[in-house]
Amino acid sequence: MNSYNLQNFRDGLRDGIPIALGYLAVSFTLGIAARNFGIHAFPATIMSLTNFTSAGEFAALSIISMGAPYLELALSQAIINLRYLLMSCALSQKLSEDSSLFHRFWTGFFITDEIFGVSSSRPGKLNPFYTYGTAAVAIPGWALGTCLGVVLGTALPARITRALSVALYGMFLAVIIPPARKNKVIAGLVIAAMLCSSLFSYLPFLSGISTGMKVIILTILLSGAAAILFPVKEDNKDAE
Template sequence: MKHNGIAFKNGLKDGIPIGLGYLAVSFTFGIMAAGAGLSPWQSVLMSFTNLTSAGQFAALGIIQAGSSYMEMAVTQFIINLRYCLMSCSLSQKLEEQTPFHHRLFVGYGVTDEIFGVSVCKPGKLNPFYSYGLISVAVPGWTLGTLLGAVSGSLLPGRVLSALNVALYGMFLAVIIPPARKSKVLAGVILVSMACSLLITFIPVLNTISSGFKIILLTILIAGAAAYFFPVRDSEEVPNE
């Protein structure tokens, strides 16, 4: 129990930057949700149950277009399919005897940033560490949505534009520190960025949805890195 409490506190501490970043970004979503005709309560409920900026912004467009539930479901499935890969990866960091309900709750909170922080944690992943991250990130995302839905129209356009790039700055803060410690990881990140830029301009490939692009690049680049630069169990550092 004491070990779980320490892991939870560490998660809370590491989740503060994520929560602050989510607070800024979801503010913009709240504004757009209100503009799409959603009430503050509906906007907050969407943020609390989805935790995916790309999926939520896409959902607003579908709602405004009056499309069917089936189109909404298919769109969300494609956009958020990458979280299946992230969840599979995190499941390998959990102890084999980790109960199903812990895996289920950890899966609920998988986002790009939470995944990035969790996967960089040395050793096995304690579910309570993930709970600490989620306990800060989810309130930050939902509170920002509420504030944007209620009062976002009061802010000038320049401030809203600045809030839009906060998420990207936060993600850079997640990947840069571990990349500075590992040349292999730094190389994988640079190759991923280059391939992501390249695939945007290649005919046919640039028509693939963002969700499938991420999955394709993840499988190819991560698979190649795992084959050429395998990480042995002895190289892992025990969890603190």
């Protein structure tokens, strides 16, 4: 690893620490849910190491507990996690043109909402080692929280357990507020996303759409509108 890649990896480790701490708190509640469904610490931890999505894992626990077929489990995960396909496509545009398929694959594999947020806000072209560094500390935090939730979940009072789940929202705010303060377009998109999400939650003909599909629809509409109305000019220096 050359010095440039090493520096990006270190930057990723640094920025991944608060994500890992948030993951540790949030996945603790996931571990408690896994315990309640009769899943032990080892399989629950493996699940969190291979499936980095809170919504997907909570849905999987419910489906597994009902004894549903594997096909139903696979389809539910595909629908819930389709947004990561869009995030991967968006993030691939930040990689340099000469990035290998190996780096493109692993950069996409490690994408979560928060890792995507910090990686996409990285100025200039994205060095994949930055994403690797972020994932190297964030993903173990998610898996460790799941394991601790299974092992120690019943030892904590219910009010503390409920409070831990709030950490996820604080983590989202930590991702979107800094770039929104610097860029009025991003701030406007955040507000528009919240308003549109509220409409999808309360309007009768939209509230029945699954959470994963809502995210996909809003992402396509809002990002498409932003790309048309506020195109980003390419900087030749970023391609170096």
